[in-house]
Amino acid sequence: MARILITSALPYINGVKHLGNLAGSMLPADVYARFNRAAGHEVLFICATDEHGTPAELAAIEAGQTVAEYCAEQHDIQKRVGQGFSLSFDWFGRSSNRPNRDLTQHFADVLEDKGLIDERTSKQVYSVDDKRFLPDRYVEGTCPNCGYEKARGDQCDNCGTLLDPIDLKNPYSSVSGSRNVEIRDTRHLYLLQSKMQDKVRAFVDARAKDWPNLTTSIAYKWLDEGLIDRSITRDLSWGVPVTRNGSPRPGFENKVFYVWFDAPIEYIGSTVEWAEATGANWERWWRTDKGADDVTYVEFMGKDNVAFHTVSFPVTILGSEESWKLVDKLKAFNWLNWYGGKFSTSQKRGVFMDQALELLPGDYWRWYLIANSPESSDTAFTWEGFKAGINSDLNDVLGNFVNRITKYAAAKFDGKVPGGGEPGEHEAWMADELAARLPQLIAHYEAMEFRKAAAETRAIWAAGNEYITKSAPWTAYKSSVDQAAVGIRTGLNLVSLFGIIAQPIIPETAKKILDALNIPEANRSFPLEKPDKSGYPALLNALPAGMPIQVPPQLFTKIEDAQVAEWTTRFGGG
RNA sequence: GGUGGGAUAGCUCAGCCGGUUAGAGCGCAGGACUCAUAAUCCUGAGGUCCCCGGUUCGAUUCCGGGUCCCACUACCA
Numbered sequence: 001m002a003r004i005l006i007t008s009a010l011p012y013i014n015g016v017k018h019l020g021n022l023a024g025s026m027l028p029a030d031v032y033a034r035f036n037r038a039a040g041h042e043v044l045f046i047c048a049t050d051e052h053g054t055p056a057e058l059a060a061i062e063a064g065q066t067v068a069e070y071c072a073e074q075h076d077i078q079k080r081v082g083q084g085f086s087l088s089f090d091w092f093g094r095s096s097n098r099p100n101r102d103l104t105q106h107f108a109d110v111l112e113d114k115g116l117i118d119e120r121t122s123k124q125v126y127s128v129d130d131k132r133f134l135p136d137r138y139v140e141g142t143c144p145n146c147g148y149e150k151a152r153g154d155q156c157d158n159c160g161t162l163l164d165p166i167d168l169k170n171p172y173s174s175v176s177g178s179r180n181v182e183i184r185d186t187r188h189l190y191l192l193q194s195k196m197q198d199k200v201r202a203f204v205d206a207r208a209k210d211w212p213n214l215t216t217s218i219a220y221k222w223l224d225e226g227l228i229d230r231s232i233t234r235d236l237s238w239g240v241p242v243t244r245n246g247s248p249r250p251g252f253e254n255k256v257f258y259v260w261f262d263a264p265i266e267y268i269g270s271t272v273e274w275a276e277a278t279g280a281n282w283e284r285w286w287r288t289d290k291g292a293d294d295v296t297y298v299e300f301m302g303k304d305n306v307a308f309h310t311v312s313f314p315v316t317i318l319g320s321e322e323s324w325k326l327v328d329k330l331k332a333f334n335w336l337n338w339y340g341g342k343f344s345t346s347q348k349r350g351v352f353m354d355q356a357l358e359l360l361p362g363d364y365w366r367w368y369l370i371a372n373s374p375e376s377s378d379t380a381f382t383w384e385g386f387k388a389g390i391n392s393d394l395n396d397v398l399g400n401f402v403n404r405i406t407k408y409a410a411a412k413f414d415g416k417v418p419g420g421g422e423p424g425e426h427e428a429w430m431a432d433e434l435a436a437r438l439p440q441l442i443a444h445y446e447a448m449e450f451r452k453a454a455a456e457t458r459a460i461w462a463a464g465n466e467y468i469t470k471s472a473p474w475t476a477y478k479s480s481v482d483q484a485a486v487g488i489r490t491g492l493n494l495v496s497l498f499g500i501i502a503q504p505i506i507p508e509t510a511k512k513i514l515d516a517l518n519i520p521e522a523n524r525s526f527p528l529e530k531p532d533k534s535g536y537p538a539l540l541n542a543l544p545a546g547m548p549i550q551v552p553p554q555l556f557t558k559i560e561d562a563q564v565a566e567w568t569t570r571f572g573g574g
Numbered sequence: 575g576g577u578g579g580g581a582u583a584g585c586u587c588a589g590c591c592g593g594u595u596a597g598a599g600c601g602c603a604g605g606a607c608u609c610a611u612a613a614u615c616c617u618g619a620g621g622u623c624c625c626c627g628g629u630u631c632g633a634u635u636c637c638g639g640g641u642c643c644c645a646c647u648a649c650c651a
Contacts, residue, residue: 012651053651124649135649154649162575162647193648217578218646225577230648259651303579303645312648334579335644342644371599372587377580378644385586388600396613404610411609451587455598465614474609488609554611 003042003294005285005325006033007267009301010050010095013074014059016081018343018352019381020336021302023369028331028450029300030087031370034504035445038526044285047082048093048270049075052239053259054135058175067238071096081353085362086507091277093270095262100269104240104262108189108232110320112244116192122231124186125153125165129178133186133235134165138175141168186235187251189242191261193227196315200227203314203326211310214303214332219310227311232261264313268324289323298329298448306332331448334374338381350381351571359567363506364390364556370505371454383568387559394506397461398498399555402513405468405491406551412477417492418485419545423537426471427490431536433463434497438527438536441501457501464494492517492549493540500524509555516552517543
C-alpha cells in the first residue's frame with residue numbers, strides 16, 4: 001500500500017471559482033484521490049483558500065467588510081460549493097490561519113539564517129488618496145508607446161508593450177481613479193533565488209522524467225533565463241506579519257509577506273490544521289526525517305502556476321536545508337475556455353461553480369469536465385457538447401444499462417441475483433473485454449491521463465450494452481430460464497463493476513448504484529489485482545446467487561434543447 | 575518583443591520518436607432489436623492532418639520559414 005499526498009492549487013479567496021478553475025486543479029486532484037483510495041492506498045488530500053494579497057483587500061472594501069470578515073465568509077462559501085461537487089478534501093484550510101503564519105515566519109527565519117534573504121530598497125507607486133502602495137497592474141495611465149489611455153502599469157493591453165508604471169503618462173490609481181499618485185521608496189525583503197539556481201536545477205533534473213512536457217518546459221525556461229532575486233514582502237496590512245525570530249521586524253511593522261511566498265507553504269499549513277483538528281500526525285506526510293520518506297507527493301495545478309511550484313516553492317524548501325517533502329509528480333492543465341474565449345468574471349462569461357450546482361448535480365459537471373479535461377491543449381466548453389456528453393454517456397450508456405438490468409431482474413427473478421445456467425461464449429467475450437480494458441483504465445489513472453480514463457470507463461460501460469444485446473436474456477427466457485439467468489446474473493455483476501469504476505469521477509451516482517445492489521463497502525475497491533485472462537470471468541460471477549437487489553432511482557435526467565437555449569441566454573454562451 | 579505550448583472529420587479531441595485503407599466520442603444517414611430512461615446493437619458517409627519550402631525511396635509525423643490561437647515574461651494571484 002502506497003502513501004500518496006495530493007494537493008490542489010489553492011483557489012484564491014476572491015469570489016466563487018468558475019468551471020475552468022474546477023477543471024484545472026481541484027476536480028482532477030479529487031478524481032486522482034478517489035481512484036487511489038479505491039485502489040487501497042493511503043491518501044491525504046489537502047486544499048485551502050489562498051486569502052492574502054491586494055485583490056482580497058480591495059474586494060473586502062467593495063463589500064463593505066473587514067478583510068477578515070470577507071475572507072471568512074468567502075471561505076465558507078467556497079468550502080460549501082466544493083462539497084456540492086463532492087470534492088473529498090481531507091482538509092480545506094485557510095492560508096490566513098495560524099499554522100501557515102507560523103510556518104511562513106519559520107521559513108523566512110531559516111532562509112535568512114542561511115544567507116538567502118536581504119533587505120533592499122525599491123521604488124513603487126503610492127496612491128495618497130487610497131493610502132496604499134499600488135501593485136503595477138493597479139496603476140493605469142497613457143501608454144508611452146501607443147498613446148492608449150487605459151494602459152496598465154505592467155503591460156499595455158492595446159499594443160502589448162511591457163511597461164514600468166514609472167513610464168506611464170498621466171498615471172492614476174485604478175482603485176479610486178485618483179491622480180494623486182507618487183513614487184516612493186519602500187524597503188522589502190528579497191529572497192536570493194539566484195544563489196539557489198544550481199540546487200533547483202539539480203532538483204528539476206532529478207524529477208523531469210516523471211513530469212509531463214508542459215511542466216518541464218516551463219521549469220527549464222525559468223532556469224535557463226536565470227533565477228532572479230525577488231521581493232517577498234509587501235506594504236499591506238492583511239497577510240503574514242514580517243517577524244524575525246518571533247518579534248516584529250524593525251521597519252517592517254506595517255508590512256506582510258507576499259502572498260506568493262506564503263501560499264504554497266499553506267499546503268503544509270493546511271495539513272497542520274488537519275492534524276490539529278483530527279489528532280493525526282502531519283509530520284509523517286511532510287518531514288522526510290519523520291516518516292514521510294515513503295510518501296509520493298503529487299501536485300495539481302493550471303499551467304500558469306507551474307513556475308511557482310517547480311522553481312519558487314522549491315527555492316523555499318531547498319533553501320531551508322530542512323527535511324521537507326518536495327513534489328514528486330506534478331500534473332499541469334491547460335485552460336478550459338468558454339466557447340473558444342476565456343471565462344471572465346468581470347464580463348460574466350461562463351458558469352461559476354455555485355451557478356452550475358443550481359442547474360444540475362455535481363456528478364454531471366464532474367463527468368463532462370473530466371471527459372473533456374484540458375490536458376494537452378486548451379479545451380472549449382460548449383452547452384451543445386455538454387448536453388451530448390451527459391445524455392449519451394451518462395443517461396443512455398450507463399443509466400439505461402443499470403435500469404434495464406435491474407428492472408428485468410426485479411420483474412423476472414424476484415429482485416434477486418439468479419442462480420442456474422452456465423456461462424457461454426458471450427460471457428467469455430465480455431471477460432475478454434474486461435481483460436483488455438480494465439488494465440488500460442488503471443494505467444490511465446496511474447498516468448493521470450484523466451480524459452483517457454473517462455473514455456475507457458465509457459467504453460467498458462458500452463461493452464456491457466453490447467454484451468447484453470448478444471446474450472439477449474429476454475429472448476432466452478422464452479425457451480430457457482436458466483440461460484436468461486446467466487445473462488441477468490452477468491448483467492448484475494456488470495452493474496456492480498460499472499459502479500465501482502465510476503467512483504472516482506461520479507461518486508454520488510456510483511454510491512446509488514452500489515447501494516442498490518447492496519454491495520458492502522469492503523467490496524467496492526478497484527479490481528487492481530490484474531488477474532490473467534482466466535481470472536476475469538470471476539468478475540462476472542462475484543455476486544452470490546439469491547442475493548436481493550433493488551432497482552436504483554433514475555440516475556440521470558436528460559438535458560433538453562429548451563434548457564440549452566435558456567442557459568445559453570442566461571450565461572452568454574455561443 | 576522573448577520563451578514555451580497548440581493548429582488533425584460538422585463539433586470536442588486522440589494519434590503519428592517517417593512506412594499499407596489517419597482514429598474515438600458526439601452529430602448525421604440506413605438497418606436490427608424490443609428487457610430498458612424513444613434507450614441499445616450493427617453498418618455507413620464525412621478529412622489538402624493550417625500554409626510554403628527542405629531532408630528522404632517515402633512527410634500529417636523530422637527540419638526551416640510563415641499565419642492564427644494560448645500561456646508565461648518574476649509587483650494580479
